[in-house]
Amino acid sequence: MPIQRECTIMRAEKLNPFAWSLTLDAGELARAALPGQFIHVKCGDSRLLRRPISICDTDGNCLRMVFEVRGEGTAWLSRRHTDETLDVLGPLGHGFDLSGRKLLAVGGGIGVPPILNVVRHCKGEAHAILGFRSVDRAMLLDEFRAASSTVSVASDDGSIGTHGFVDALVREKLKGERDVAGVLACGPRPMLRAVAKAAAEAGVPCQVSMEERMGCGVGACLVCACKMADGAYRHVCKDGPVFRAEEVDWDE
Amino acid sequence: MNNAVDLSVTLAGVTLKNPIVVASGTFGFGREYGQFYDLAELGAICVKGLTVLRREGNPPPRIAETPMGILNSVGLQNPGVDAFLAHELPELRRHDVKIIANISGSTPEEYGDMCEKLSEAGVDMIEVNISCPNVKAGGLAYGTRPELAAEVTAIAKKHAAVPVMVKLSPNVTDITEIARAVEDAGADAVSLINTLLGMRIDVASHRPILRQNMGGLSGPAVLPVAVRMVWQVARAVKIPVLGMGGVMTGADAAELMLAGAAAVAVGTACFADPYAPVRVRDELARLASGQGISRVSELTGAVQPW
Ligand SMILES: Cc1cc2nc3c(=O)[nH]c(=O)nc-3n(C[C@H](O)[C@H](O)[C@H](O)COP(=O)(O)OP(=O)(O)OC[C@H]3O[C@@H](n4cnc5c(N)ncnc54)[C@H](O)[C@@H]3O)c2cc1C
Numbered sequence: 001m002p003i004q005r006e007c008t009i010m011r012a013e014k015l016n017p018f019a020w021s022l023t024l025d026a027g028e029l030a031r032a033a034l035p036g037q038f039i040h041v042k043c044g045d046s047r048l049l050r051r052p053i054s055i056c057d058t059d060g061n062c063l064r065m066v067f068e069v070r071g072e073g074t075a076w077l078s079r080r081h082t083d084e085t086l087d088v089l090g091p092l093g094h095g096f097d098l099s100g101r102k103l104l105a106v107g108g109g110i111g112v113p114p115i116l117n118v119v120r121h122c123k124g125e126a127h128a129i130l131g132f133r134s135v136d137r138a139m140l141l142d143e144f145r146a147a148s149s150t151v152s153v154a155s156d157d158g159s160i161g162t163h164g165f166v167d168a169l170v171r172e173k174l175k176g177e178r179d180v181a182g183v184l185a186c187g188p189r190p191m192l193r194a195v196a197k198a199a200a201e202a203g204v205p206c207q208v209s210m211e212e213r214m215g216c217g218v219g220a221c222l223v224c225a226c227k228m229a230d231g232a233y234r235h236v237c238k239d240g241p242v243f244r245a246e247e248v249d250w251d252e
Numbered sequence: 253m254n255n256a257v258d259l260s261v262t263l264a265g266v267t268l269k270n271p272i273v274v275a276s277g278t279f280g281f282g283r284e285y286g287q288f289y290d291l292a293e294l295g296a297i298c299v300k301g302l303t304v305l306r307r308e309g310n311p312p313p314r315i316a317e318t319p320m321g322i323l324n325s326v327g328l329q330n331p332g333v334d335a336f337l338a339h340e341l342p343e344l345r346r347h348d349v350k351i352i353a354n355i356s357g358s359t360p361e362e363y364g365d366m367c368e369k370l371s372e373a374g375v376d377m378i379e380v381n382i383s384c385p386n387v388k389a390g391g392l393a394y395g396t397r398p399e400l401a402a403e404v405t406a407i408a409k410k411h412a413a414v415p416v417m418v419k420l421s422p423n424v425t426d427i428t429e430i431a432r433a434v435e436d437a438g439a440d441a442v443s444l445i446n447t448l449l450g451m452r453i454d455v456a457s458h459r460p461i462l463r464q465n466m467g468g469l470s471g472p473a474v475l476p477v478a479v480r481m482v483w484q485v486a487r488a489v490k491i492p493v494l495g496m497g498g499v500m501t502g503a504d505a506a507e508l509m510l511a512g513a514a515a516v517a518v519g520t521a522c523f524a525d526p527y528a529p530v531r532v533r534d535e536l537a538r539l540a541s542g543q544g545i546s547r548v549s550e551l552t553g554a555v556q557p558w
């Protein structure tokens with residue numbers, strides 16, 4: 001059940017030249033949050049719509065969000081300081097199904113942070129595969145190393161980890177590790193599509209976290225439509241953001 | 253404090269416990285916002301626009317932000333009137349709140365069929381949408397031509413056993429002409445405004461943000477247009493007006509009432525603040541009580557134009 005709350009910023013840090021991390025005192029909102037869910041954040045009075053941001057991690061009443069500056073709203077968020085408050089709605093959506101802890105958690109770019117929460121919930125048994133455009137965009141590596149069974153990194157330009165895309169690492173991992181119960185992925189759509197393909201080839205179930213522009217964030221306005229393989233639209237904020245990969249119409 | 257103000261109003265003979273309605277398409281069928289507060293707090297719920305058959309709606313992106321507003325191009329995604337009657341109306345009926353069914357047809361006959369079914373099922377009022385800018389058939393076409401608007405209104409009236417309110421489009425040169433046409437055709441009330449046709453372009457990609465290129469503008473940006481049109485229409489017709497467009501606060505609601513609205517709908521505001529309808533109601537009550545008004549309905553049409 002979602003709640004709306006003014007949350008005090010307990011910690012504000014810059015993780016790299018592009019990404020910021022805010023840790024909020026979110027009370028019961030943090031305690032109710034599940035991996036893969038998101039929050040809908042008001043970004044000042046001059047922007048009408050809230051911005052959807054994934055929950056990166058929770059610890060008791062603390063909720064962490066990590067974001068890149070993409071436009072005015074996220075730029076406003078990046079200027080927030082400790083002890084200021086944010087108007088937050090959440091936790092929203094339905095997250096990852098984490099049955100079977102031996103999971104392969106895959107994040108790309110700003111899709112990396114929400115994967116941390118997944119890995120944490122798997123109590124050290126999950127493998128993490130993280131993709132970045134380049135080394136200056138890498139983030140949260142220490143946190144992932146502390147929480148995962150193994151961590152593999154790829155970058156588009158080879159400046160950190162393997163040169164190439166995460167789906168190649170997913171293929172490799174699924175060949176080596178026979179007992180992976182599922183693949184969970186968050187990142188840009190082309191990456192999700194490639195990871196879903198790699199998982200399907202290995203016969204391993206795959207869940208993906210989708211993005212779409214949102215209005216209400218709670219399922220009332222129907223703007224956040226995502227085309228499904230059966231031709232119907234489902235809604236990222238309420239039915240998602242996590243879908244089973246085979247449900248999604250990747251050609252849309 | 254607020255107890256002093258009588259908030260009840262009547263709209264086309266239906267008594268609402270307060271003048272705050274939630275606008276069609278912004279509140280689903282009430283389930284989502286019903287998690288935040290008791291739906292009985294509202295004057296009425298206007299449900300998502302219904303069509304005879306299920307509609308999937310338009311491809312995304314369906315929303316673009318604008319300076320103090322939004323564009324949407326949902327395209328009347330809905331489960332169809334029969335699924336609404338089977339699955340949503342019984343659930344809504346568990347709450348002590350008036351239900352207004354919003355309908356869109358692609359022929360006048362479709363409007364008639366839906367009016368019959370919905371009346372039988374006992375909704376409190378029917379809002380005939382002749383102003384959706386996001387669908388090809390019907391929609392806006394009926395709302396911009398007085399003779400077509402009148403034809404749809406007459407058919408709806410013939411088949412409806414409950415009051416019929418016609419929702420007007422602002423995308424016309426003279427809204428009073430359409431308002432008079434639907435009044436003459438028997439409408440019990442009019443509601444306005446639906447969204448204003450608009451467009452935004454991503455300058456980086458040279459692509460419109462909406463997949464449909466154009467969409468409907470709502471939110472605070474449209475409030476002054478709504479106030480103007482409610483004022484014009486309220487002076488042109490005798491039937492009551494449900495005012496909407498950009499209401500964010502109790503003062504905004506009061507503006508629409510002063511301009512002539514008997515009740516006010518809150519829509520886009522819910523996306524910023526899920527509690528908006530309830531907050532607007534309380535702010536309106538405070539505003540009225542601060543002005544020594546005992547019945548909120550006294551505000552309706554009380555503007556003193558120059
Ligand atoms: C479920 C979900 C989870 C997300 N999690 C994160 C996260 O953890 N970290 C992060 O950095 N980003 C995340 N995003 C993307 C983030 O919402 C956008 O980057 C942000 O909304 C951009 O806002 P802006 O004002 O800076 O950009 P502008 O381009 O100025 O925004 C204009 C409008 O478009 C919307 N919009 C623009 N890009 C996106 C997008 N990619 N997805 C959805 N709406 C968009 C904005 O919300 C706003 O309504 C997530 C998106 C979704 C749907």
Ligand SMILES: Cc1cc2nc3c(=O)[nH]c(=O)nc-3n(C[C@H](O)[C@H](O)[C@H](O)COP(=O)(O)O)c2cc1C
Pocket residue numbers: 215221223275276277278300301302324326328354381384419445446447469470471472474496497498499517518519520521
């Ligand atoms: C996402 C969205 C969906 C809408 N869907 C409908 C609809 O199905 N039928 C209808 O008559 N109006 C629809 N509208 C218009 C609203 O009911 C209302 O007339 C308009 O948004 C102006 O009010 P507001 O500024 O308070 O939102 C929709 C508006 C929005 C923003």
Ligand code: FES
Pocket residue numbers: 213214215216217218219220221222223224235236237238
């Ligand atoms: S954002 Fe409103 S339904 Fe998803």
